[in-house]
Amino acid sequence: xxxxxIPAGWPADEGAARDVQRELRERLVLGESGPPxxxxxxxxxxxAYDDERDLVAAAAVVLDARTLxxxxxxxxxGRVSFPYVPGLLAFREIPTVLAALGALTADPGLLVCDGxxxxxxxxxxxASHLGVLTGRPSIGVAKNPxxxxxxxxxxxxxxxxxxxxxxxxxxxxxxxxxxxxxxxxSVGHRVSLDNACAHxxxxxxxxxxxxxxxxxxSLCRRALKEAQGSLGSV
DNA sequence: GCGACAG
DNA sequence: ATCTTGTCGC
Numbered sequence: 001x002x003x004x005x006i007p008a009g010w011p012a013d014e015g016a017a018r019d020v021q022r023e024l025r026e027r028l029v030l031g032e033s034g035p036p037x038x039x040x041x042x043x044x045x046x047x048a049y050d051d052e053r054d055l056v057a058a059a060a061v062v063l064d065a066r067t068l069x070x071x072x073x074x075x076x077x078g079r080v081s082f083p084y085v086p087g088l089l090a091f092r093e094i095p096t097v098l099a100a101l102g103a104l105t106a107d108p109g110l111l112v113c114d115g116x117x118x119x120x121x122x123x124x125x126x127a128s129h130l131g132v133l134t135g136r137p138s139i140g141v142a143k144n145p146x147x148x149x150x151x152x153x154x155x156x157x158x159x160x161x162x163x164x165x166x167x168x169x170x171x172x173x174x175x176x177x178x179x180x181x182x183x184x185x186s187v188g189h190r191v192s193l194d195n196a197c198a199h200x201x202x203x204x205x206x207x208x209x210x211x212x213x214x215x216x217x218s219l220c221r222r223a224l225k226e227a228q229g230s231l232g233s234v
Numbered sequence: 235g236c237g238a239c240a241g
Numbered sequence: 242a243t244c245t246t247g248t249c250g251c
Binding site (some may be wrong): 051 | 239241
């Protein structure tokens, strides 16, 4: 586990964060198809919080995209540097997530984030921030709808319905398991929406949520508990 | 102006 | 995200 400080120049308030978001948005690359689904590596990212103790733990788990076997894991623990503000989630998660990513030795391949990319009020969510900041292809797979309306997709695995904003398809509600609530997929950086959905389906052979997120979720929770333990409990 | 709103 | 018991099911 690596322990981090907050990066110099990282926005500390909402106004500064919106400025940074706008600047990063200009470096967003759309229109690339991205890595072929089922090949190379895919990396799941997730974060757990203890606001009481001002602790945040992030995990990055690299999987073999074909077998879904774990290739490498890394974690990082830091201080909470930003409150949860809808639309600015990235600023709460990114410092620690980047530290965990930086601790990896394997090629991360496609970054699979917990949250949205293009499907965001300003078309630039967490997955897009992480893609742009690392230069890597990224997608967002969220467990809850944000501010988008959509038709219910069909009941079969693979059925989907567009998430619409201003008449544009900014993401998809994608059924990864028959008869189970869909996940919400959007493009982060340098990946097409079709491929983002194809990746998501391949990563979810058995459960609603992709294996990448499942691994990252359990790992960051463990990392948080370790950090809590090493600080003593009340 | 007020409410809703990824994690 | 997080707070939380039991419970149904493979």
